[in-house]
Amino acid sequence: xxxxxxxxxxxxxxxxxxxxxxxxxxxxxxxxxxxxxxxxxxxxxxxxxxxxxxxxxxxxxxxxxxxxxxxxxxxxxxxxxxxxxxxxxxxxxxxxxxxxxxxxxxxxxxxxxxxxxxxxxxxxxxxxxxxxxxxxxxxxx
Numbered sequence: 001x002x003x004x005x006x007x008x009x010x011x012x013x014x015x016x017x018x019x020x021x022x023x024x025x026x027x028x029x030x031x032x033x034x035x036x037x038x039x040x041x042x043x044x045x046x047x048x049x050x051x052x053x054x055x056x057x058x059x060x061x062x063x064x065x066x067x068x069x070x071x072x073x074x075x076x077x078x079x080x081x082x083x084x085x086x087x088x089x090x091x092x093x094x095x096x097x098x099x100x101x102x103x104x105x106x107x108x109x110x111x112x113x114x115x116x117x118x119x120x121x122x123x124x125x126x127x128x129x130x131x132x133x134x135x136x137x138x139x140x141x
Contacts, residue, residue, distance in 0.1 A: 006051065006059055007092045010039055016051070016093060024076030025049070025061060028115055034099035035061065040091060044072070047116050049095040049107065052086055061095060063119075077119065 009016045016037040020029050029035065037051045044050060044064060051061045052074070065082060066073035072086040098105045105111060 006037075007053070010037065010093045014039055015096075017099075020061075024078050025063070026078045028077050028112075029061075029098060030100065035095060036097035036099065036104075037061075037093040038096045040094050044091065044094065047119075050074075051092045051095070052090040053092055054090065059092070 004012075006016050006018075017034055018037075020031060020033045020035055023031070040050070044067070046064055046067060049061060049063050050072070051059060052072075053059055060074075060083075062074045062076045062079075062083070064072050065075050070087060071084060072091075073082050073084055074086050075082045096107055098107075
């Protein structure tokens with residue numbers, strides 16, 4: 001049996017629905033949430049959450065934090081590292097809905113938009129936490 005690639009499913013069906021794994025987008029996306037990814041129909045913008053494929057072949061779903069010269073700067077909501085070098089050729093689709101316990105949360109909902117407003121504070125806390133952990137590790141050695 002041949003396993004279809006995400007990009008093939010989106011091209012054939014117009015969307016992909018799959019179960020989340022990982023914690024890089026926590027707390028917005030939780031383990032076992034269903035994610036609805038659709039074809040990109042408009043230019044991507046800051047705060048969109050594209051599904052992209054790294055040159056290594058790994059699929060990733062992270063948020064656009066900046067766009068400059070046709071390059072996307074992308075980061076998971078639960079991460080501090082910003083990935084660069086992602087361009088349109090890497091993009092497979094964009095998150096449109098999260099389905100949690102039978103409830104659909106569209107990315108254009110007021111609930112989602114409120115969460116996005118708190119992201120800069122969240123990223124600052126993650127950076128401080130990461131630096132504090134490094135400092136403690138350094139002091140112990």
